[in-house]
Amino acid sequence: MKNTNIIIVGVGGQGILLTSKILGYLALDMGENVKVSEVHGMSQRGGSVITHVRIGEDVHSPLVDPGEADFVMSFEKLEALRAEYFLKPGGVLISNTQEILPMPVIMGNTAYPKQNPANEKTVLLDALKLAEDAGSGRAVNIVLLGVLARFLDWPKEKWESAIAACVPQKTLETNLKAFRAGLAE
């Protein structure tokens, strides 16, 4: 596979690390070279979180450079706007429409931005609703993973076995439903 760069962003607690872990597992399972970069620690306390996933033979750096991402996948709208600059020309933005207010907005010091992402190839969806329909609002990450699966040429069964390998067993059914909802929507 030619080098594929994926940026995953959202708010601490939305399951971003798990999503990048599933993607990494899947890429390795497909026989690809892969690197995933995470940031642990303070970012888990409701702050902005970003992970980088790089797949392909010539991948050295674990980080996606600005302007080099094939995909930006965002679990929250403001974070999608923040990460838009990572996209390469022709790159795809996949974002949840959910708005989670950051503390400066909650305190009334600034307003939540009104605009939608300007990127040409953008998929916006209410992933929270799809996740809730699948059985849990916590499965937003897996809904978006389903959307990403539309663009990557890997068999559905491989995606599902990667999810099964990474999520807790008791949440598997909900997560598979969420994945299929994202894939089909």
Next chain:
Amino acid sequence: MKKLMIGNEAVARGAWEAGVRVVNSYPGTPSTEITEFCAKYPEMNCQWSPNEKVAVETSFGAAMVGARALSCMKHVGVNVAADPLYTAAYTGVNAGLVIAAADDPFMHSSQNEQDTRMIARASHIPVLEPADSQECLDYTKLAYDLSEQYDTPVFLRLTTRLAHSRSPVAVGEREEKPLKDYEKNPMKYVMMPGMARKRHIVVEEREKKLAEDANTLPVNRVEIRDKKLGVVCGGVVYQYVREALPEASVLKLGLTYPLPEKLIRDFAAQVDKLVVIEELEPVFERDIRNMGIEVSGKEKTGLQGELSAARIRQLFGDGAEAPQEAALPGRPPVLCPGCPHRATFFAMKKLGLTVFGDIGCYTLCALPPINLMDSTLCMGASVGMAHGAEKARGKEFSKKAVAVLGDSTFIHSGVPPLIDAVYGGASTTTVILDNRITGMTGHQQNPASGKNILGEPAPQLNLEALCEAIGATVRVCDPHDLKQFTQILKEETQADHVSVVIARRPCALLDKRRKEPSHIDGCHNCGACMKLGCPALQRTEKGVVIDHTLCVGCGLCKQVCPFGAIQGGEE
């Protein structure tokens, strides 16, 4: 099949494969997961130590009598462990002793950007620096071989992007290492001046020998491509260089102290221009310049932050500028809904106190809307600073000031300054935020948890008895009893003795008691509850609303609402 591992997991695997038996560490981002992964292997005896100094001393004791041992810490933890380390370099180790030290360029989760390579040079301890997860495993094993071959502790230096990046790893099996013979040898292990003078000579000889051997060590690798530009680099920066300057010739340093002088000279002679690309301090660059070799790099890369392929391309390649992030409202991390620290700081703010802070989640209380932190220096500093402030400005000052630190931080290095305050006849007040866990690094057990690293029951440190034995007056209160907690805080800050107020309540993320979310009826929109800075509370034109998906029903907002408009949640 290869496994995808973060660097930290691969270090743990490498330690296991190397036959390590004893692991002692103190948690610290980005090093924490090494020890957590080590604990999954029953062959290794793992323990969270109270601090890094104790961790290294315990591991050193194990290595001295014949067991391979490991201690892991973040860069600033190396300062705490520096005392035993500098002298362990003199004594040598018997069985292998490795210190995994994780630096944090850009300070993703740290208070400074110090460079462990500098400490290695000052203490004469060799350093290995892997560049991906496979090398994390391989170099950990190499570190034990070098440690025993050269009879020295060895640093394994990681950085955040290595510790927390996943890449494929081919794993091996464990090689059991029988305990090495231990024979009493005071000339080697009792560092009185007469012995230490002789050992210092050994250190110098050992280092010269390793520096010579480093020229042929396979982890120091020359890759000749286009000879116009030769780059010396190590660690994750090697990956950035390969990405940004694919045609450049590279000397990849795996052993980054001591440096292989002959190899560097040969490489420098082969290329038209020699540059060093390194994060943080100009460590390689200075060493290479001291060899009399013309080299540059730091004047472009600077001392601060992280590098990346994009930055290296801009500085040393085609000069292209990468796109910039748009100006948007920030999203700083916040205290979780239900976090006990929120109540503690709300009470302190009400009393208008000067707050000497410390290292933990509660450092977030320096940010709006709480804005209540006068200082954060290092682990345990709050207690001594409050004492020093009283020495400078008198007892009246201490009536409006507190030192604040968590249970784990207090155990780490808050005890000696509390002894000092009592001994010095001070009247300071120390608030211990006792949530029974090391929170910010992701919930590691500590001696106050009553559990060990495996979650099994362990003797529980009695903080009250400890502080009373020191001679402090101790009060214990749940900070979510806001009225009583505020009263206690008021009394103890006013009191003319050293006080410890233990604010005891479990971390909200570990509090398993299920509570109904709170709700609001008849909000006057006065904004009193908004001063709590709870992410579950949002102000609208019609009044405050509670986000039921975030609210954990802690009931704190109910206590501060002057109109009784908030119901539900904890009583």
